[in-house]
Structure formats: C-alpha cells, structure tokens
Amino acid sequence: MTDESTDALLARLRHAARQEQFLDIVSAEEAMRRFRAAVPPGPLGTELVPLATSLGRIVAKTLPARADAPPFDRASVDGFALRAADTTGASEAVPVRLRLNAEVLACGVAPAIEVPPGTATAIATGGMIPRGADAVAMIEWTELEDAAEGPGILLSRALAPGQFIGFAGSDIARGEALLRAGAQITSREIGMLAAAGWSEVPVVRRPVVAVISTGDELHPPGTPLPPGGITDSNAAILCAAVSENGGEPLALGIFRDDPDALAAALSDALARADMVVMSGGTSKGAGDVSHRILSALPAPGVLVHGVALKPGKPLCLAVAGTKPVVVLPGFPTSAVFTFHEFAVPVLRAMAGLPPRAETEVEAQLAVRTPSELGRTEYVMVSLAEGEGTPRAFPLGKGSGSVTAFAQADGFFAIAALDQVAEVGSTVRVRLIGGAMRAPDLVIIGSHCVGLDAVLDVLAEQGIRARTLAVGSLGGLAAAKRGECDLAPAHLLDPTTVDYNTPFLAPGLMLEPGWRRSQGVVFRPGDARFEGRAGREAVRQAASDPGCLLVNRNAGSGTRILLDGLLEGARPAGYANQPKSHNAVAAAVSQSRADWGVAIETVARDYGLGFLPLADEHYDFFVPEGRRTRPAVVSFLACLRAPKVIARLNDLGFRA
Ligand SMILES: Nc1nc2c(c(=O)[nH]1)N[C@H]1C(S)=C(S)[C@@H](COP(=O)(O)OP(=O)(O)OC[C@H]3O[C@@H](n4cnc5c(N)ncnc54)[C@H](O)[C@@H]3O)O[C@H]1N2
Numbered sequence: 001m002t003d004e005s006t007d008a009l010l011a012r013l014r015h016a017a018r019q020e021q022f023l024d025i026v027s028a029e030e031a032m033r034r035f036r037a038a039v040p041p042g043p044l045g046t047e048l049v050p051l052a053t054s055l056g057r058i059v060a061k062t063l064p065a066r067a068d069a070p071p072f073d074r075a076s077v078d079g080f081a082l083r084a085a086d087t088t089g090a091s092e093a094v095p096v097r098l099r100l101n102a103e104v105l106a107c108g109v110a111p112a113i114e115v116p117p118g119t120a121t122a123i124a125t126g127g128m129i130p131r132g133a134d135a136v137a138m139i140e141w142t143e144l145e146d147a148a149e150g151p152g153i154l155l156s157r158a159l160a161p162g163q164f165i166g167f168a169g170s171d172i173a174r175g176e177a178l179l180r181a182g183a184q185i186t187s188r189e190i191g192m193l194a195a196a197g198w199s200e201v202p203v204v205r206r207p208v209v210a211v212i213s214t215g216d217e218l219h220p221p222g223t224p225l226p227p228g229g230i231t232d233s234n235a236a237i238l239c240a241a242v243s244e245n246g247g248e249p250l251a252l253g254i255f256r257d258d259p260d261a262l263a264a265a266l267s268d269a270l271a272r273a274d275m276v277v278m279s280g281g282t283s284k285g286a287g288d289v290s291h292r293i294l295s296a297l298p299a300p301g302v303l304v305h306g307v308a309l310k311p312g313k314p315l316c317l318a319v320a321g322t323k324p325v326v327v328l329p330g331f332p333t334s335a336v337f338t339f340h341e342f343a344v345p346v347l348r349a350m351a352g353l354p355p356r357a358e359t360e361v362e363a364q365l366a367v368r369t370p371s372e373l374g375r376t377e378y379v380m381v382s383l384a385e386g387e388g389t390p391r392a393f394p395l396g397k398g399s400g401s402v403t404a405f406a407q408a409d410g411f412f413a414i415a416a417l418d419q420v421a422e423v424g425s426t427v428r429v430r431l432i433g434g435a436m437r438a439p440d441l442v443i444i445g446s447h448c449v450g451l452d453a454v455l456d457v458l459a460e461q462g463i464r465a466r467t468l469a470v471g472s473l474g475g476l477a478a479a480k481r482g483e484c485d486l487a488p489a490h491l492l493d494p495t496t497v498d499y500n501t502p503f504l505a506p507g508l509m510l511e512p513g514w515r516r517s518q519g520v521v522f523r524p525g526d527a528r529f530e531g532r533a534g535r536e537a538v539r540q541a542a543s544d545p546g547c548l549l550v551n552r553n554a555g556s557g558t559r560i561l562l563d564g565l566l567e568g569a570r571p572a573g574y575a576n577q578p579k580s581h582n583a584v585a586a587a588v589s590q591s592r593a594d595w596g597v598a599i600e601t602v603a604r605d606y607g608l609g610f611l612p613l614a615d616e617h618y619d620f621f622v623p624e625g626r627r628t629r630p631a632v633v634s635f636l637a638c639l640r641a642p643k644v645i646a647r648l649n650d651l652g653f654r655a
C-alpha cells in the first residue's frame with residue numbers, strides 16, 4: 001500500500017464506483033502473467049510461533065538442530081557398561097568374570113565412577129555411559145556372582161566396541177539442518193523440533209485474506225430466504241479454500257450493491273488484510289459496482305478485467321501497492337474456479353507454499369459437449385471407470401451451480417477456437433480434491449430420493465457408490481456400453497404403455513425397484529383442483545386459459561403421460577418445460593404456474609395438493625456381466641431388506 005490516508009483512499013474509491021471502466025478481455029495466461037508480475041514474489045515475512053501451535057505452518061528459514069540427539073552416549077539395553085577389550089574370548093563354556101562397580105546407572109543419573117579395566121557398572125536402557133566403558137552387555141548374557149573379592153558378573157559373550165551404545169548426536173548432530181525453508185510442519189516434524197531444542201519456530205506469516213460477498217440478494221447461510229433471496233455460499237467456500245492454501249481468512253460479510261458501502265468495505269479490507277477477495281458484481285449489470293471501485297486503487301491498480309475463459313469471464317484482477325485484490329464472478333462455480341486458478345497460486349507463494357501438485361488423467365468423453373467460440377471452456381466432469389480409460393461425464397450444471405465443484409472429479413478444457421468436444425474423444429482431466437477414488441458401485445441414470453435411502457444403508461455396510469444423474473435414457477446408454485453397474489430408469493413406452501421392459505436390450509437385465517405415484521400438483525385450496533379426480537382435473541385445467549401449466553421436457557416419462565392425457569391439447573404454459581419434478585413443484589408453489597404433473601413425494605415436500613394419475617415404475621437396468629459383482633449383489637439384497645422397504649414406503653414410494 002502507499003502512504004495515502006484511509007480517508008483519501010475511501011473518497012477516491014467512492015468516486016470511482018460511479019464511473020464505468022472496462023479493460024479489454026485477455027487470455028487466461030496473459031491475465032496470470034500480469035497478476036504475478038505485479039505481486040512481490042516469495043513469502044510475506046516471518047513470525048515466531050510456539051512449537052505447540054506450529055502445526056501446518058511453513059518453516060521460514062533452515063532450522064539447525066540446537067542440541068545433539070541423543071545428548072550423550074547412552075545404553076540401548078539393560079545390562080552392564082564395560083570395556084569390550086575385557087570380553088575377548090568369552091563364551092558359555094568359558095565366561096569372563098568382571099568385578100561390579102558400586103554404582104547403578106538408572107536413566108537421568110550422571111555417572112560418578114569410572115569403569116576401570118576388568119570391571120562393569122550396572123546400567124539401564126537410556127542410562128548415561130560412564131567414562132572408561134565402550135560397550136554394554138545385555139543382562140541376559142550374564143550371571144551375578146558373589147565372591148570374596150566382592151560382587152561380580154560372569155559374561156558368556158564377547159562384545160565389540162560400541163555395541164549397544166547410542167552415541168551422542170548419532171540421531172541428529174547439533175548444527176545439522178533439521179528442516180529447510182518451505183517445509184510444512186506436521187506432527188512428525190513437531191516431535192523432531194522439540195527434541196532438537198526449538199520451543200518457538202520461525203514460520204512464514206500467514207497471509208490474511210479478506211473475503212467480501214456483494215449483492216442485495218445475499219443472506220448468510222441458515223437464515224430464511226425472502227422471495228428472490230440467495231444464500232451466500234461463496235464466502236464459506238472461499239474462506240475454507242484460503243485456509244487450505246496457507247492463508248488466514250478474514251470474513252468481512254455481505255455488502256449491498258451500494259458504491260459507498262462497498263468502497264468502505266474495500267478500504268477496511270485493505271487496511272486489515274494482505275489480500276482481498278470479493279465475489280459478485282463484476283459483470284455488466286446496473287448493480288455490478290465491485291469492479292468499478294477498483295479503478296481508484298493505488299498503483300498498479302486494475303490489471304485485468306475480463307478473461308477469455310468459461311467459467312469466469314468477468315474476473316477482475318488488481319494490485320493495490322503490493323496487495324492483490326481479486327473480484328471473482330458472483331456465480332458460485334465461476335467464483336471458486338477462478339479463485340483456484342488465479343488467486344491460489346499467488347496466495348500459496350505469499351504463504352511460502354509450493355505450487356499445488358496437479359494430477360491429470362486421460363478419459364474418454366461420454367457426451368458430445370458444445371462450447372462457446374472465443375473462450376477456453378473448462379468443463380466439470382465426473383469420472384466413471386470403464387474397460388480401459390475412464391469415461392468423463394460432464395456435470396452440465398453451468399456457472400451458477402453450487403454443487404458442481406464439490407461433485408466433479410475434475411475438469412478438462414475445450415480450446416477457445418473449438419465449438420465442440422466430440423463424444424468418444426480423449427480429454428485430459430485435471431483432478432480436483434485429491435486422487436480419484438474408485439467407488440464400489442457406479443450408478444448412472446435417473447435420480448430419485450428413494451435411491452438415497454438404499455445407498456444410506458449400503459454406506460453403513462462400507463459400500464461407496466458413485467451416482468451420476470444423467471436421466472433415464474443416458475443411464476440406459478451407459479449400461480449398454482457397460483460403463484455402470486446399475487442404470488435406474490423410469491422409461492414409459494407410449495405404444496405399449498409399459499415401463500422399462502420394452503427398453504431391454506441384449507446383454508442387459510432389469511431388476512424391479514419401486515413405484516412412484518404421479519399426479520396433478522396444485523396449491524392447496526385452489527378450487528379448480530381441490531376434491532377432483534386427476535384425469536378430470538387435467539381436462540378442466542387444459543380448457544381454462546387462465547390456468548397456467550408447467551410442462552416437462554420432451555422424452556421424460558412424465559411428459560409422455562401428460563401428452564397422452566392432453567390428447568393434442570396445448571394448454572397455457574405448455575412451452576415451459578423444466579427437467580425435474582422439483583422444478584415443476586417449485587413453479588407451482590411460487591405461483592409461476594398453477595398446475596403440473598410430478599411425483600407424490602415431491603408434491604408432499606413442497607406442501608402441494610396432489611391428485612393421483614398413474615404409477616411410474618422406477619427400476620434398474622443391470623449389464624449382465626456386472627450382475628454378480630459383490631456390490632451389485634449387496635445393492636439388490638438391500639432393495640428387499642425390510643428396513644429399506646419401510647423407509648421407501650415412508651417416503652411415499654411403493655416398494
Ligand atoms: N449482459 C451480460 N451479462 C452477464 C455477462 C456479460 O458478459 N454480459 N457475464 C455473465 C457471466 S459470464 C457471469 S460469470 C456472471 C457474473 O456476474 P457478476 O460477477 O456480476 O455476479 P452477480 O451478478 O453479482 O451474481 C451472479 C449470480 O451469482 C449469485 N451470487 C453472487 N454472489 C453470491 C454468493 N456470495 N453466494 C452465492 N451466490 C452468489 C447471484 O445471486 C447471481 O445469481 O454474469 C453474467 N452476466
């Protein structure tokens with residue numbers, strides 16, 4: 001930071017917040033180059049911390065041993081300290097007799113008597129070797145003998161000089177390097193430092209990273225949300241990621257999209273922290289003021305605003321004096337992705353940590369993936385072990401997802417000039433969150449909350465399942481290719497009006513799951529639906545232009561059922577076609593629509609009225625070759641377990 005007073009800086013920040021300023025969009029490499037060049041390289045500085053609190057810290061300079069370990073020559077067995085030369089030729093048949101000196105060397109006793117030739121001194125393991133002695137005989141090799149000349153031992157083995165002695169400094173010698181700069185202190189290093197005399201340790205000062213969330217819509221986790229409200233998840237994940245990468249998070253909270261409030265927050269953050277991370281308000285909307293404030297930062301100021309990548313295009317990178325300031329896009333996946341790609345390398349360098357180890361694996365892309373021209377797109381994927389190379393399934397959740405980063409095994413890049421990554425192409429997946437763990441059971445297909453009830457019981461048995469929700473047809477295709485153990489599906493054949501069986505293919509088996517009651521959902525008390533039969537309610541609603549439908553996506557079993565009931569009618573709202581039961585229930589419950597078709601469990605969950613229409617079958621396709629795998633056998637046994645059946649029935653399914 002410069003010497004500018006906080007007040008003057010605040011005034012400049014306020015003024016800047018009202019101006020528009022955009023820089024040109026740059027490549028990710030150029031953005032990183034500018035950012036790194038403007039931040040002083042290397043760790044921040046050094047502080048002394050007590051050994052007991054040094055866990056996880058980074059050693060700031062090479063630490064020599066301050067004392068020898070062990071600090072003196074000591075016995076490594078219980079027995080007798082003696083001169084090896086006196087034991088030459090000793091054997092069971094011809095033992096050597098040594099006189100006992102009048103001293104017993106327990107641990108912690110400083111020897112007072114020398115060991116003259118022809119004598120021995122009793123010593124405990126860890127006892128200090130007395131002057132004159134150069135070896136220790138194990139007590140098992142000796143017999144005590146009382147003679148006229150005084151007590152002695154009969155020794156039945158010859159000893160080499162140095163035998164059973166741990167010499168001073170043989171573990172580590174005073175002055176030898178114990179730990180070098182950059183080493184991270186774990187419990188193992190702490191024991192070594194304690195032994196070598198370090199009660200306080202010089203470590204790299206942890207960079208304090210201020211974390212600021214911006215947005216009028218944001219509320220802290222766990223507080224009830226008003227209509228339009230969003231839970232601030234960015235602050236939590238960013239603070240934790242700061243800690244994971246050697247920093248100390250300073251959570252400053254949520255600020256409204258108000259130039260004055262944000263300017264004050266930023267100037268407070270710069271006064272208290274070594275780095276500032278804001279999220280939200282960096283795009284082009286009217287409320288996007290975060291990035292504008294940055295234009296008033298002390299030099300070098302804003303370095304980058306706009307990077308040709310997805311997620312993360314509106315990223316803004318700045319440096320105030322020597323302090324990095326980053327405005328991340330508000331969308332959670334964009335925020336955490338750009339934090340890891342751009343802020344973490346700088347943070348780790350400030351914290352004295354080495355660059356994060358990256359692991360890449362080759363995988364085969366399971367789904368054709370279009371990409372926007374002109375931006376390098378990073379696609380979050382889940383990996384499933386196939387025969388040979390693993391298959392990469394894009395999560396398809398977009399920048400706004402709060403789960404993608406946690407659920408993905410990694411990501412691959414589609415180059416800026418490519419508009420698509422073809423199915424079957426080889427992609428290099430950078431792993432996130434540690435190495436890839438092979439699950440015991442891979443389930444790809446349609447998701448149902450009932451499935452979680454089964455998997456909970458399996459987890460109690462130590463069986464770890466990986467589920468990829470790609471829809472019934474996606475699961476069926478994966479099962480045909482032998483990529484999963486189970487493909488849960490609820491596929492309705494419009495001609496036979498049968499579920500799932502008509503879709504069986506050679507090499508596949510079908511295991512029955514449970515039934516889900518589907519019906520009309522509506523807000524309780526709505527007289528257009530209350531008390532009617534399902535089919536009659538559909539007919540009535542379809543002919544009432546004021547009664548708004550929320551439809552389902554083409555190809556879903558629900559859509560096929562509804563189209564059958566509508567017999568060609570296209571009621572108001574027909575074009576609104578979300579992809580899940582939950583989206584239908586949310587639309588009705590929030591009055592964006594008046595009716596739709598969903599399963600009973602979801603209707604109940606949203607407090608909606610429900611008029612049954614039909615039963616949907618949720619079954620499992622299993623590749624024949626995988627049917628006898630132990631985890632599959634356990635899963636199918638679990639489906640029939642009374643405890644699981646009771647739980648499914650409780651949830652509103654019929655098992
Ligand atoms: N006309 C244009 N609109 C947008 C563009 C564009 O170029 N032109 N860029 C889009 C891209 S790409 C992204 S990424 C987003 C990022 O926008 P902002 O950084 O301005 O973020 P906000 O508008 O404040 O929020 C976006 C979204 O994220 C939610 N959010 C914000 N903060 C949090 C938080 N702390 N925790 C959880 N969720 C958060 C917020 O509610 C919004 O839903 O802009 C596109 N638009």
Ligand code: MOO
Nearest residue numbers: 311312313334399
């Ligand atoms: O860059 Mo934004 O993160 O694409 O959605």
